[in-house]
Amino acid sequence: MKARYDAIYRDIRESIENGTYPYQGFLPSEAELTATYDCSHNTLRRALGLLRDQGYVQPVHGKGVRVIYQEPERTTFTVGGIESFHEAEERIRLDAQTEVVALEQVTATPEISFRTGFEEGTELTSIVRVRRIGGEALILDVNLFRAASIPGITEEVARGSVYEYAEKDLGVSIAMSKRAITVERATARDRELLDLGDIDYLAVITSQTFDAQGILIECTQSRHRPDHFCFRDTAVRHRV
């Protein structure tokens, strides 16, 4: 990314994460930072806004910008929050062995349309995958991709990263996603495909992903065994 504000954001974030700007300390003032980065007031503020939104700093009017970032514990598989968009999926993919359970073409029925938001009759590629981590089947992913946007998904692609395929090979740009987290009782299929033991509830992330055009290109259900699930989030108060 070439944007100035983004480079500044990343640079300051790096300094916070490596401890140059410690927890509960203050950043240099806007004036100093605009000098060191040789940028305008506006551009620096945009970078600071990103840091605030991501939970790294808390600007205090008339005083300074306080650092509130603390290293998160990484004992479980974290999704959301400070991590960037598909970083979590990436990390899971790296640590996990993926088994493709099913891969087929379907057409959106009225019921699918209602459940997913795809228009009725849309051609879809359906994938069911199991993620094994440390030999245990922990995550069941059920994806529906809009075939017109992401064509040519093979089992080969499904075993790796469909996102990487879409972005690198097809040039499709993923722009934003809406997620809902619920806790659901394990179904017969969950029990069959995952190593659940006596666990009968799963953490479920249901998400819709839109491309840069604002077109719905994917719906996913990611069903996690609860002892390996953690979702982190930072909420900034939108002043009232």
Added chain:
Amino acid sequence: MKARYDAIYRDIRESIENGTYPYQGFLPSEAELTATYDCSHNTLRRALGLLRDQGYVQPVHGKGVRVIYQEPERTTFTVGGIESFHEAEERIRLDAQTEVVALEQVTATPEISFRTGFEEGTELTSIVRVRRIGGEALILDVNLFRAASIPGITEEVARGSVYEYAEKDLGVSIAMSKRAITVERATARDRELLDLGDIDYLAVITSQTFDAQGILIECTQSRHRPDHFCFRDTAVRHRV
């Protein structure tokens, strides 16, 4: 709130929610909007940025700003996401009957300090509350408030909204919060206080809340019966 960009954000958001700007349609161009709101390019862009961050719109370079907001179903108690900061707690409070199970003063032990992030020796007010909705005990809230920031919490206050008390009566301003969502097995206390039946897992929101100074003023665990829990979230891709 008096900020121009905020007023514009709210006004456009309202028009999206009531259908004036329909799903998958385009907003008027920046030029038109700056004319109607009589504001600068920059100010309008800030409002549009908020709409994008909250998942209402998807700006498409060179084309326009597409509306991607869809009315969420309200079958369960939703927290997070498009809803503003403590709106969810507010709504729960209105619908729920709150029973205060415990209220006491404690001092942060090393263990509490490690678990919550409060400095060792900090004076805290501990509250345990059960939320009943439709006669069923569904949510168990365990709060730890920093007594120096929010003093004088009575059972009366605890039965209502501590946030309202802090903001309206004490003038404490809540600025941001970090949350983690996990799924945990029900403890003996959960079973005792909540109506769980044969349910043995709970959705747990663990959060830290910071004031406008960036000081940690509250830690909460909110333990929900899964069939009434839904957390919504919008993630905007931060271009790479």
Added chain:
DNA sequence: GCCGATTTGTCCGTATGTATC
């Protein structure tokens, strides 16, 4: 395929308001 109009994206410089110390 090129050009120009439209529209969003980024950045700058400046001015003013407001909170803290």
Added chain:
DNA sequence: CGATACATACGGACAAATCGG
């Protein structure tokens, strides 16, 4: 009160993407 620092807003400029002729 004045100095410092963050918050908001304006107006102008140029870049980049899209679309139609």
